[in-house]
Amino acid sequence: MSKVKYYYDSETLSYRKIEPKKSRKIRNIALFLTAAAFFGAIIVLALMNLNFVSTPRELSQRRELKNLEFQFEHLDRKLKQMSEVLTNIEERDNNIYRIYFEANPIPEEQRKAGFGGVNRYASLEGYNNSDIIIETTKRLEILQKRMVIQSRSLDEIAKLGAEKEQLLAAIPAIQPVSNEELSRMASGFGWRSDPFTKARKMHWGMDFTAPRGTPIYASGDGVVKRADNGSSGYGKHIRIDHGYGYTSLYAHLSKYNVKRGQKVKRGDIIGFVGSTGRSQAPHLHYEIFKDGQRINPINFYYGSLSTDEFKAMLQLATQENQSLD
Incomplete structure (x- = not known):
């Protein structure tokens, strides 16, 4: 409730109510609204920048980002498992199969070599998580190359195995008279x-x-x-x-x-x-x-x-x- 102001009228020897001028009242209202709008804008900006308040779209994007992070962690674990299994196959291929069939082992640098030349990942640059995306892409490509090399090696081993079987059958290995x-x-x-x-x-x-x-x-x-x-x-x-x-x-x-x-x-x-x-x-x-x-x-x-x-x-x-x- 606003305060009512009075003044003393010496002629009537009484207190009279001060009536504010209409123009001043309008000005005061305008100032109040301006100040309210200004401080309101400041408060809204502060809340938005401090993430106290999020729009529905922002909330949806955050949920999607969290899901992508979870999917990436899952993919990372899968890549590690695949790499470990493939490493085991490569070791057996070099140290057992290829030695048994008298084939030269495949050098590790040939199996795990990257891709040189021009920047293959330029299209992946400029994003917040570009480093992670590029590194994961490199790992996938190297893993794919290792799998191709190993697949060709197993094809060669299968061929050598068939030839070895034929060789063992062909070698004159028994006494010609019982x-x-x-x-x-x-x-x-x-x-x-x-x-x-x-x-x-x-x-x-x-x-x-x-x-x-x-x-x-x-x-x-x-x-x-x-x-x-x-x-x-x-x-x-x-x-x-x-x-x-x-x-x-x-x-x-x-x-x-x-x-x-x-x-x-x-x-x-x-x-x-x-x-x-x-x-x-x-x-x-x-x-x-x-x-x-x-x-x-x-x-x-x-x-x-x-x-x-x-x-x-x-x-x-x-x-x-x-x-x-």
């Missing part, structure tokens, strides 16, 4: 006495004494390249091309069980023991070639002999006796 039908291992690879001239000469294979007609087995998968008696001294003989540089030769046969160009598997019967050609008695003369060079067949019986049987054969093969051809 022990049950073998009379004795007459002569091994090395210098021996010639049965006809008695001179000391190099014996390029192994002689297996067995009765005439004893089955002879292919020592590895391959293709029959020859089945004839056109080589001097060998009589009826067979040559099998196993691939990977390996060839096996079976000589002095009585008859064939295969023909030229035929595919054979390890353990197939390809012919029978005889004494054709330059031979003193029924036996199989067996040779192995690697890249055109004769090598000792004694090292290729791991597929059919036990440890004790191999030791016994090794002892007999190293004796410098007389060969049968």
